[in-house]
Each structure stands twice: as structure tokens, then as C-alpha cells.
Amino acid sequence: MILTDSVESLKGIGPKTAEVLKKAGIKTVRDFFYNLPRDYENFAAPTSIDKMRPGKVVIRGKIDSLSNRPSRRRHLSITEGVVRDASGSVRVVWFNQSYRMRQFDPEKEYYFSGVFELKNNRYQITSPSAVLVSDVDVGSGLAPIYVAHGAVKSNDFKRLMNNSRERFSEIPDLLPTVAPGTRKEALFKVHFPETVAEATSGREYLAYEELFELILAARLNREENGKLRAAPVPFEVDKIRDFVSKLPFKLTNAQRKAAWEIFQDMEKDTPMNRLLQGDVGSGKTMVAAMAAYEAVNAGHQVALLAPTAILATQHYEGLKDLLGKFGVKTTLLTGAIKEKDALKTKILGGEIDFIIGTHAILTDDTEFKDLGLVIIDEQHRFGVEQRQKLMLKSPDGLAPHLLSMTATPIPRSLQLTVFGDLDVSVLNELPKGRQPIETKILSELEMRDKLYPHMSQIVKTGQQIYWICKAIEDNPKTETTSVKSRQAKLLKLFPNFRIEFLHGRMKPAEKDEVMERFASGKIDILVSTTVVEVGVNVPNATLMVIEDAENYGLAQLHQLRGRVGRGSEKSYCYLLTGEDKSPSRRLMELEKSTDGFYLAEVDLKLRGPGEIYGSLQHGALDLRIATLTDTKLIHKAQTDVMDFLKSGENMLKYEELRAGISKYQQLTTLN
Numbered sequence: 001m002i003l004t005d006s007v008e009s010l011k012g013i014g015p016k017t018a019e020v021l022k023k024a025g026i027k028t029v030r031d032f033f034y035n036l037p038r039d040y041e042n043f044a045a046p047t048s049i050d051k052m053r054p055g056k057v058v059i060r061g062k063i064d065s066l067s068n069r070p071s072r073r074r075h076l077s078i079t080e081g082v083v084r085d086a087s088g089s090v091r092v093v094w095f096n097q098s099y100r101m102r103q104f105d106p107e108k109e110y111y112f113s114g115v116f117e118l119k120n121n122r123y124q125i126t127s128p129s130a131v132l133v134s135d136v137d138v139g140s141g142l143a144p145i146y147v148a149h150g151a152v153k154s155n156d157f158k159r160l161m162n163n164s165r166e167r168f169s170e171i172p173d174l175l176p177t178v179a180p181g182t183r184k185e186a187l188f189k190v191h192f193p194e195t196v197a198e199a200t201s202g203r204e205y206l207a208y209e210e211l212f213e214l215i216l217a218a219r220l221n222r223e224e225n226g227k228l229r230a231a232p233v234p235f236e237v238d239k240i241r242d243f244v245s246k247l248p249f250k251l252t253n254a255q256r257k258a259a260w261e262i263f264q265d266m267e268k269d270t271p272m273n274r275l276l277q278g279d280v281g282s283g284k285t286m287v288a289a290m291a292a293y294e295a296v297n298a299g300h301q302v303a304l305l306a307p308t309a310i311l312a313t314q315h316y317e318g319l320k321d322l323l324g325k326f327g328v329k330t331t332l333l334t335g336a337i338k339e340k341d342a343l344k345t346k347i348l349g350g351e352i353d354f355i356i357g358t359h360a361i362l363t364d365d366t367e368f369k370d371l372g373l374v375i376i377d378e379q380h381r382f383g384v385e386q387r388q389k390l391m392l393k394s395p396d397g398l399a400p401h402l403l404s405m406t407a408t409p410i411p412r413s414l415q416l417t418v419f420g421d422l423d424v425s426v427l428n429e430l431p432k433g434r435q436p437i438e439t440k441i442l443s444e445l446e447m448r449d450k451l452y453p454h455m456s457q458i459v460k461t462g463q464q465i466y467w468i469c470k471a472i473e474d475n476p477k478t479e480t481t482s483v484k485s486r487q488a489k490l491l492k493l494f495p496n497f498r499i500e501f502l503h504g505r506m507k508p509a510e511k512d513e514v515m516e517r518f519a520s521g522k523i524d525i526l527v528s529t530t531v532v533e534v535g536v537n538v539p540n541a542t543l544m545v546i547e548d549a550e551n552y553g554l555a556q557l558h559q560l561r562g563r564v565g566r567g568s569e570k571s572y573c574y575l576l577t578g579e580d581k582s583p584s585r586r587l588m589e590l591e592k593s594t595d596g597f598y599l600a601e602v603d604l605k606l607r608g609p610g611e612i613y614g615s616l617q618h619g620a621l622d623l624r625i626a627t628l629t630d631t632k633l634i635h636k637a638q639t640d641v642m643d644f645l646k647s648g649e650n651m652l653k654y655e656e657l658r659a660g661i662s663k664y665q666q667l668t669t670l671n
């Protein structure tokens with residue numbers, strides 16, 4: 001079968017190009033054919049320059065007056081040129097694409113496709129794509145646009161794909177013939193569509209394939225996991241009642257229900273595989289603590305894995321005293337902990353019940369006496385191998401129960417497919433007394449009048465501020481303000497405030513120290529990268545500024561915002577945007593709503609599940625085609641998978657399918 005051959009077996013792809021493609025993950029012929037166009041341009045009817053209206057345009061003309069210069073305000077290079085047709089001329093502008101200087105032959109005609117807009121009082125087409133007229137398939141006028149990978153640009157993909165036109169006929173089907181059409185037709189239509197409808201139908205076939213694989217993997221996982229054995233943990237109602245009655249607050253109903261579901265799972269002799277989903281601040285940690293208490297009661301050890309030392313420490317500080325009252329011996333195990341060997345001896349000896357820590361727990365020499373429950377906080381931060389390592393630390397022949405937690409709400413449609421083999425508990429309720437966070441989009445120009453006075457007022461009342469920046473250092477290539485320069489600027493503005501920074505390249509001990517001081521109120525404004533993103537809990541922080549907010553995804557913005565609004569005081573979030581753009585739909589939705597599940601649905605519609613799931617799983621899963629908002633397609637795939645599984649031979653017959661689902665299977669499997 002040709003699909004597994006190296007890309008180099010395709011016409012026109014030599015070792016050099018193959019090397020670049022490999023870096024982008026395109027190694028085989030299959031990878032190459034599945035590198036689908038990001039979009040299409042319709043060159044069939046270009047607009048004449050004098051008839052252009054603001055918005056997306058396609059024009060056809062020659063380009064001259066090309067120049068390249070550094071920008072004054074930020075560290076950018078700007079390439080400009082003038083495109084002319086018979087009716088007139090228009091300025092075109094690119095940022096950080098100096099290769100455009102060498103791209104054009106002034107004698108030849110090109111199509112330019114981009115957004116025609118008024119910027120800094122001049123009309124221009126910003127960052128248009130450009131294609132030689134003679135390269136466009138005259139038949140349809142539809143030209144695919146591919147994502148550039150290093151030196152291999154969209155046009156190169158187009159050329160290479162064209163070279164392999166004949167090879168499409170060799171592509172075998174992946175699935176039994178349950179979908180109308182064949183894979184070779186579908187892929188061909190996507191790369192060489194005659195009409196937009198054709199491209200869409202090709203994509204739909206591929207989306208169906210993808211859903212089929214995903215659902216099949218989830219089904220098989222559920223079967224496999226059902227064969228594993230775990231030590232049952234008896235549900236001791238009285239002890240739990242007593243525990244709950246001694247908490248400093250009343251559990252929310254959602255917390256009660258989730259805990260109850262977990263207790264039911266742990267009573268079984270098959271391992272629990274449950275995902276606890278809850279918006280930031282919904283109180284997942286307390287549910288985890290109850291599960292841990294129950295497992296320790298039954299004589300087992302419990303490990304709680306957190307993605308950062310800051311978080312692990314916070315969980316430890318928050319739980320050790322509470323659990324200590326009930327005789328649970330808790331310890332912290334992070335990279336920075338001293339005398340690890342002595343600690344590990346105690347863990348192996350069973351002298352410690354509850355081990356809270358980071359990756360340090362995963363090292364081979366951390367052995368348990370009887371690991372009965374594994375809790376993974378912010379599970380999407382961990383790779384498959386890391387999770388599996390922990391699962392293997394249980395006693396011979398038994399798998400520990402697994403509770404994963406995430407603050408990234410997963411839309412229902414994704415739950416059914418991607419997480420079809422997980423049981424899910426949802427904390428859809430915040431503890432009482434929380435006020436919704438007020439969110440405002442602010443342009444940089446409004447900072448002086450609206451933001452700074454509010455910041456001063458917050459600090460004067462003894463509350464604290466997070467200021468989130470994208471970068472650690474100023475970088476000549478990006479347009480973002482760094483943590484360090486922002487801290488310096490704020491210190492000039494507010495010389496009397498205690499302003500410090502935090503970022504991921506600081507030593508773990510330094511980070512912990514800064515976070516510790518912020519948590520104890522010794523820092524007024526913490527300028528930080530997204531290292532504060534997950535789970536950090538400082539209820540006295542009531543204002544958050546997210547600089548260059550357009551650079552983040554909706555889910556991440558929502559999570560970041562969740563660092564405030566954790567106490568009883570009203571909290572605020574400002575989303576800063578550049579000066580000359582209207583805010584994206586993402587930001588406007590965030591301004592409107594604080595409901596994580598609603599925002600997740602919006603995100604799904606705006607971005608598609610590939611990106612959402614990609615960010616959930618370290619990109620381990622690459623759902624590129626399917627739009628899981630298409631419930632009809634999901635439903636069909638579900639039914640077809642059930643039929644497929646009825647014949648035991650099918651799994652053996654479809655070799656490529658088997659290989660394909662193994663990548664999905666690893667995501668949620670227990671062993």
C-alpha cells in the first residue's frame with residue numbers, strides 16, 4: 001500500500017523538502033494527502049481595483065514598488081507594494097514576511113486575496129496571499145490554501161499535490177463501505193475541487209472517517225478497561241458524613257453528587273475511570289479530597305498529580321491539616337523537596353497515605369506500597385505516557401482507580417465521542433456567595449482613563465491584581481509586551497505599589513516563593529505569563545488584566561479569568577486589545593458570559609474540535625476535519641461502529657484502521 005511509504009516516494013519531493021515536511025509531522029504519503037487545505041480562494045471572478053469595498057477581496061494584477069522596512073513602534077518588518085490592474089492601484093502590506101521581496105516577477109500577473117481595509121488613515125490590502133495567475137486551475141478558479149510549514153509554503157503544497165494527481169487513484173478505503181463514496185474520491189475533491197460544494201462533500205467523508213475511528217477507539221477502550229481489576233473501596237457513609245460535617249463550608253449539591261458517583265465507582269472491582277469536570281472555582285479539590293479520604297480509610301495509598309509545583313503545594317497546604325484531623329498522613333513530593341530518598345522509603349513502607357506532587361511522583365524510584373487511587377489534576381496537562389506511568393505503580397495485577405479533573409469544560413458532543421469511554425461527573429454550580437466576574441474589552445488607548453484608576457483603587461483597598469502577558473522577554477519578532485517590560489512600565493506608573501513578575505523560566509523554588517508572597521498579600525500586582533493559568537487560588541485577587549488578549553483561545557481566556565472571582569468581593573477582568581482592530585467574536589463572547597460550558601460550545605463552533613481537543617491533550621490527538629456540532633454524522637458513525645463491532649473479524653481485517661485508532665485509544669486507556 002502506498003500510503004505508508006515515505007513522502008519522498010512522491011514526485012518532486014526530494015530529501016530537502018522531505019526533511020522540512022517531516023518536521024511538520026508529514027512523514028508518509030498518507031500524512032501528505034491528509035494535509036488538507038485550510039481554505040479555498042475563489043479566483044473565478046476577481047474584483048477590479050476601482051470597485052473594491054472594504055472586506056475580503058480578490059484582485060488580479062501586477063505588483064511593483066516593493067519595499068521592506070522595520071516598523072517604528074514594534075519590532076516588526078513591514079513589506080509594502082503596489083498592485084495595479086487596468087482600473088487602478090492599491091497598496092498591499094505584509095508583516096514579517098520579507099520573503100515577499102523575492103517572490104514576485106514584475107512582468108507577471110498574480111491573484112491577491114486578502115482584507116481590504118482602512119488602516120492608519122490609508123486604504124490597503126493587509127497580508128494578502130498571492131498566487132501566479134498561470135498556477136491557478138483555470139477550470140474551476142478555486143485554489144486551495146495550505147498552511148505553510150517552514151520553507152514549504154502554500155503554493156509549494158499546491159504544486160506538489162498537483163504532481164501527485166494521478167496517485168490518488170491508488171488510495172484504498174480505510175473503512176468498510178458504510179459511507180457513500182470512496183476515500184480516494186473524497187481526498188481528490190478536497191484537494192482539487194471543481195466547486196465549493198464538492199470540497200465540502202469530500203471533507204464530510206473524511207470527517208465521518210475520523211469520527212468512526214474515534215468512536216471505535218472509545219468503544220474498544222471501554223471493553224479493555226472493563227477487563228481490568230481493581231481493589232474495591234467500601235463506601236463508608238458514616239465516616240464521610242462526619243468528614244463533611246467538619247468542613248468549613250457546606251458542599252454544593254453538585255459536589256455531593258459527584259462525590260457520590262465516585263464512591264459508587266470505587267466500590268466496584270473494576271477500576272474507576274472518571275473525569276470530574278468543573279468550571280474554575282467550582283470546588284473540584286474538595287471532591288478529590290473526599291475520594292482520597294475514602295481510599296485511605298480502606299487501607300490504600302493515594303497519589304494526586306498536579307501539573308506545577310505551585311499547584312501541588314497549594315493542594316498540599318489546603319488539604320494536609322483537614323485530612324490530618326482524620327488521621328490521613330499527607331506529604332508533598334515535588335522536584336524542590338529535600339531528602340527525597342528518605343521520603344520515598346516511607347512511601348514504599350506505607351507510612352504515608354496521601355502523596356501530593358508533580359512529575360517527581362512519576363520517577364521510577366517512587367514506589368508505593370499499595371496505590372489504590374490516582375487523582376490527576378488538570379489532566380490535559382499530562383501526556384499519555386505520564387499518566388500510564390502512574391497507573392503502573394499499583395500492586396501486582398491490580399489497576400488503581402483513576403479520577404481525572406479538568407477545568408476545561410468539554411461540550412456534550414465531544415463527551416459522547418472523544419470521551420465515550422470515560423464516565424463524567426460535572427460540577428455545574430459554584431459555591432454560594434460568588435459574584436460573577438465583570439469583564440470588559442479595553443483598547444490600549446483606554447488604559448490611562450479606565451484601567452489605571454481602577455487598579456489604584458483596587459490596591460488601595462488591599463486587594464490584588466494579576467496582569468497576564470504572553471512573553472517573558474521582549475522578542476523582536478512578536479508584537480507582544482513581555483512580562484519584564486510590563487512590570488517595569490507599571491513600576492514607573494505606580495512607584496508605591498509592590499509589583500513583581502512570574503514566569504515559567506524561573507526556577508521552581510523562585511516561582512513558589514513569588515506565588516507564596518502573592519498568596520499571602522505581600523505583592524500588589526503580579527505580572528505573569530500563563531503559569532498562573534491552572535488552579536491557582538488567591539481569593540484576595542480581584543482584578544485581572546489580560547494583555548494582548550487576542551492571542552489566546554477562548555477556553556484559555558476563560559481559565560485565566562477564573563483566577564479572580566474566587567472570594568466574596570466583586571472581581572473584574574480587562575481584556576486588552578490593539579488599537580486599530582475591532583475585537584474578535586471570542587472576546588465579545590467572553591465579555592458577555594462567565595459560563596464555561598456555554599463558552600466551550602461557542603469555542604467549538606468558532607474553532608472546531610481539533611484545536612480544542614488538541615489543547616486538551618498536548619496535541620496527542622489531531623481531530624482536524626470533523627465538526628462535532630454535526631450530530632447527524634456523529635449518530636451515523638455511532639450506529640456504524642456498533643455494526644462493525646458485531647463481527648469479530650472486522651478488527652483484524654482493517655489493518656490501517658487498527659493502527660489509526662491506537663493513537664486515540666491511548667488517550668483514555670487505563671493500562
Ligand code: ADP
Nearest residue numbers: 249250251252280281282283284285286431537
Ligand atoms: P477548582 O474547581 O477550580 O479546582 P477549588 O477546588 O480550588 O476549585 O476551590 C476553589 C475555592 O473554593 C477553594 O478556596 C475552596 O476551599 C472553596 N470551596 C470549595 N468548595 C466550596 C463550597 N462548597 N463552599 C464554599 N467554598 C468552597
Ligand code: MG
Nearest residue numbers: 284285377535
Ligand atoms: Mg483546581
